[in-house]
Amino acid sequence: MTAEAAVIAKLPVIQSLYKRNRGRAVRVILSGEGQSCEVAVPEVEEHFTRTWAPSTCDSSIFQRVDGRDPVPMGPFQCADVSKRLGKFENTAPGDDGLTYRHWKRLDPDCTVLMEIINTCLRYKRIPPVWKRAVTVLIYKKGERGDLSNWRPISLSRTLYKLYVGCVANRLTEWLLTNKVLSPCQKGFLPADGAFEHVHTLNRVLEKARTHAKDKCVAWLDVSNAFGAIPHPALEVAIEASGAGQDFLQAVRDIYTGTTSSVSVAGGMTGNIPVLSGIKQGCPLSGLLFIMAQFNAELIFKTQS
Numbered sequence: 001m002t003a004e005a006a007v008i009a010k011l012p013v014i015q016s017l018y019k020r021n022r023g024r025a026v027r028v029i030l031s032g033e034g035q036s037c038e039v040a041v042p043e044v045e046e047h048f049t050r051t052w053a054p055s056t057c058d059s060s061i062f063q064r065v066d067g068r069d070p071v072p073m074g075p076f077q078c079a080d081v082s083k084r085l086g087k088f089e090n091t092a093p094g095d096d097g098l099t100y101r102h103w104k105r106l107d108p109d110c111t112v113l114m115e116i117i118n119t120c121l122r123y124k125r126i127p128p129v130w131k132r133a134v135t136v137l138i139y140k141k142g143e144r145g146d147l148s149n150w151r152p153i154s155l156s157r158t159l160y161k162l163y164v165g166c167v168a169n170r171l172t173e174w175l176l177t178n179k180v181l182s183p184c185q186k187g188f189l190p191a192d193g194a195f196e197h198v199h200t201l202n203r204v205l206e207k208a209r210t211h212a213k214d215k216c217v218a219w220l221d222v223s224n225a226f227g228a229i230p231h232p233a234l235e236v237a238i239e240a241s242g243a244g245q246d247f248l249q250a251v252r253d254i255y256t257g258t259t260s261s262v263s264v265a266g267g268m269t270g271n272i273p274v275l276s277g278i279k280q281g282c283p284l285s286g287l288l289f290i291m292a293q294f295n296a297e298l299i300f301k302t303q304s
Contacts, residue, residue: 036265037137037150044262045269047147048135052260054275055230062240070244071174075118076166081110084165094157095134103158117163124249130160132271133260133279148223154260154279165283167250171243172287180241181290188286226285227277229292231255234278237292251288 037044088100107113120126137150172190175181186194201217208215222228234255238248258279259271278285 035139035144036263037139037144037147038265039145039147041264041266041269044147044264045272048152048260048262048269048272051224051227052272052274052276055228057230057233057236059232059236062236064240065180065242068178068180068242070242071247072170073121073124073244073246073250075121076114078110078114080166080169081114081117081162084169085110085113085162088158088161088165092136092155094155094160095132096129096157098158100158100162103162113159113162116159117166120163121167121250124246125253126160126163128257130157130163131254131256131258133258134268135260135262137262137264152227152262152280154281156279156282161283164254167247168283168287171247171284174243175287175291178242185290188290224277226280226289229278229289230276233292234288237288241291243291251284254284 039047085100085103090099090101093099103113133154133156135152135154137147138153140149140151142149176189181189186197204215205217207213235248235252238251255274255278258274260274261271262269278288
């Protein structure tokens with residue numbers, strides 16, 4: 001079978017996958033089916049126990065801003081929940097096996113979902129089972145035996161992600177309205193400003209080529225960016241930004257008692273406490289990351 005015939009034969013599978021999970025469909029087209037990490041389970045557990053160990057930061061470098069109205073934490077309406085639910089891709093579910101498609105069928109008007117989410121919002125607490133996740137490893141590049149070459153993706157329950165997704169919508173609006181972030185920040189916001197940065201870079205390079213001038217471009221790749229954020233830095237960043245105590249309490253509870261097991265080819269690790277870093281795959285994580293990164297120049301001090 002030719003390469004072209006093989007691609008055509010896979011079209012029905014790709015089309016079906018695209019309807020369920022567009023991101024994964026694109027990865028399959030570009031890179032093929034993913035492979036499981038074959039690093040031994042004890043080594044994986046030791047690595048992530050070390051990676052997620054407690055860390056701290058110098059809180060004195062955060063500049064406090066007063067006078068802002070806090071992030072609104074009043075109850076959501078059915079329309080708010082329905083809109084957020086409609087934006088989710090039908091990605092892999094958490095340990096309960098429930099996908100977004102299930103919730104759309106079970107509660108099409110989002111009346112029950114609204115009550116559950118508003119209860120969590122009222123008490124600024126989530127159920128303990130929502131704090132357990134399964135981490136899967138996606139290969140990036142380099143030596144496959146090196147765990148730093150695998151991207152950890154946290155699979156949490158869809159109901160948890162719907163709750164934090166609704167909160168993330170309000171946080172996004174608050175960040176933009178109050179101009180909390182640097183105007184250079186483009187990621188994790190509604191408009192895909194990465195295109196603006198790429199266009200600016202292309203124009204600079206085009207002018208350099210036209211006028212035969214030298215230009216230097218520096219790329220900064222932060223290793224384990226999400227995993228390196230200390231939990232105290234999140235709290236200090238929230239307080240310093242003026243987001244309010246209600247929002248702070250809700251985020252603090254999300255990260256209190258959080259655990260994750262890691263799935264690899266050889267099996268599953270035990271539940272590992274996540275005492276540092278933020279969840280890659282959580283709708284709120286990107287926003288918390290840029291709040292911690294852009295409100296101050298973080299200085300990390302890993303506890304021994």
